[in-house]
Amino acid sequence: MAQGTVGSLNFYLAEPHEWDHSERNAAEVYGRLAGALLGSALTAELQGRLIEQLQWTLDHRILIEQAKGILMEREGISADARDFLTCWALQAEQMLEAPWRIWLTQFTGRLEVKPG
Numbered sequence: 001m002a003q004g005t006v007g008s009l010n011f012y013l014a015e016p017h018e019w020d021h022s023e024r025n026a027a028e029v030y031g032r033l034a035g036a037l038l039g040s041a042l043t044a045e046l047q048g049r050l051i052e053q054l055q056w057t058l059d060h061r062i063l064i065e066q067a068k069g070i071l072m073e074r075e076g077i078s079a080d081a082r083d084f085l086t087c088w089a090l091q092a093e094q095m096l097e098a099p100w101r102i103w104l105t106q107f108t109g110r111l112e113v114k115p116g
Contacts, residue, residue, distance in 0.1 A: 009034055
């Protein structure tokens, strides 16, 4: 994850106040702690998304493999072209996630019911 400033932490008092060294130091430590916490939360969110994407891919791998096999048989594609089909299928999956799933299930003759 890239690092840099993404916001600010401001402290306010109802009355004017001259902040002494210990108060400024405490505010700086608090700001670093808050930044570390937000960074950890963002990392966890990104990892959670990745886990969901990987799980979806694992759950739907059989459909992708069936579609590749059907294409190879129907179009007379050699086993040497399998890598190309895999790359094509993964690119199509990323670009057209929902339409790809619908087409894939129709193409392979399997009905997919996605839990909601």
